[in-house]
Amino acid sequence: MTGKEKEALRLRASLIMERLAEAIPEPRSELNYNSPFQLLAAVLLSAQTTDRRVNEVTPALFAAAPDPESMAALGPEGIYQHIRSLGLAGGKSRNLAAAALQICRRFGGRVPDTFEDLTSLPGVGGKTARVVLNVGFGRPEIAVDTHILRVSRRLGLTVSSLPDQVSRDLAGLIPEQHLLNAHHYLLLHGRHTCRARSPLCQHCCMQDLCTSPDRKFTEA
Ligand code: SF4
Structure with a gap:
C-alpha cells in the first residue's frame, strides 16, 4: 500500500468513526455488572x-x-x-x-x-x-470478535481474518479520539445493523461508504 492509499484509508476510518459516533451515542457494553x-x-x-x-x-x-x-x-x-x-x-x-x-x-x-x-x-x-x-x-483497546471482524472487513478497514492482525490494522487507522469507543461502535453496529446473514443496509449510516458485496437492501 502506498503512502497516499494509507492516508486515504485513515481518512475513511475517521469518517466511519464519526458516522458511528453519531449513530451510537451511548457506546457501552450490553452486559450488566457493578465492578x-x-x-x-x-x-x-x-x-x-x-x-x-x-x-x-x-x-x-x-x-x-x-x-x-x-x-x-x-x-x-x-x-x-x-x-x-x-x-x-x-x-x-x-x-x-x-x-x-x-x-x-x-x-x-x-x-x-x-x-x-x-x-x-x-x-x-x-x-x-x-x-x-x-x-x-477505560483503555483504548479493541477486542476483535466475530462482529468486529465482519464489520471491519465489509467496510474495507482490513483484509485480514486474523483477530490480532485486525486489531493492529484498526489501531493503526482509527484516530486517537475514537479509540476508546471504537470497540463498541463496531461491535454494536455489527450486532444490530451490519448483521452476518441479513445486514440492515437500508438503515445503515454508511451506505455511501460501503462497497461490500454483502450489502443487502431488503427488509429483515
Ligand atoms: S451498508 Fe450494509 S454491509 Fe455495509 S456496513 Fe452498512 S450494514 Fe454493513
Missing part, C-alpha cells in the same frame, strides 16, 4: 452465548457471589447451579472459580489491569482481556 470483577465474570460467561442470556443468570450469581472471595468460595459446583442454562457451563464454572481464586491469591482480590496479568488467569484469552481493559479500565 471490574463482575465485568470479567460476565465476559467469561458470554463465550458462545448472547449478552441477554448472560444478563438473565448474573443477577442471582452476583447476589450469591459479588466479589472474587465469595466467587472462589462458591466454587465450580455452586457457580454451575446458577449458570447451567448457558452453553459450556461446566468449563465456564471451573474457569470462573479458578480465576476468582487466583485474583484473591495473586492480586489481593483486585482484578489486574494489564494484558499480561489478565491473560494469566484461567479461561481469560486476549479478547476477554481487551474487553476488560477497554470497558472496565
Whole structure:
C-alpha cells in the first residue's frame, strides 16, 4: 500500500468513526455488572452465548457471589447451579472459580489491569482481556470478535481474518479520539445493523461508504 492509499484509508476510518459516533451515542457494553470483577465474570460467561442470556443468570450469581472471595468460595459446583442454562457451563464454572481464586491469591482480590496479568488467569484469552481493559479500565483497546471482524472487513478497514492482525490494522487507522469507543461502535453496529446473514443496509449510516458485496437492501 502506498503512502497516499494509507492516508486515504485513515481518512475513511475517521469518517466511519464519526458516522458511528453519531449513530451510537451511548457506546457501552450490553452486559450488566457493578465492578471490574463482575465485568470479567460476565465476559467469561458470554463465550458462545448472547449478552441477554448472560444478563438473565448474573443477577442471582452476583447476589450469591459479588466479589472474587465469595466467587472462589462458591466454587465450580455452586457457580454451575446458577449458570447451567448457558452453553459450556461446566468449563465456564471451573474457569470462573479458578480465576476468582487466583485474583484473591495473586492480586489481593483486585482484578489486574494489564494484558499480561489478565491473560494469566484461567479461561481469560486476549479478547476477554481487551474487553476488560477497554470497558472496565477505560483503555483504548479493541477486542476483535466475530462482529468486529465482519464489520471491519465489509467496510474495507482490513483484509485480514486474523483477530490480532485486525486489531493492529484498526489501531493503526482509527484516530486517537475514537479509540476508546471504537470497540463498541463496531461491535454494536455489527450486532444490530451490519448483521452476518441479513445486514440492515437500508438503515445503515454508511451506505455511501460501503462497497461490500454483502450489502443487502431488503427488509429483515
Ligand atoms: S451498508 Fe450494509 S454491509 Fe455495509 S456496513 Fe452498512 S450494514 Fe454493513
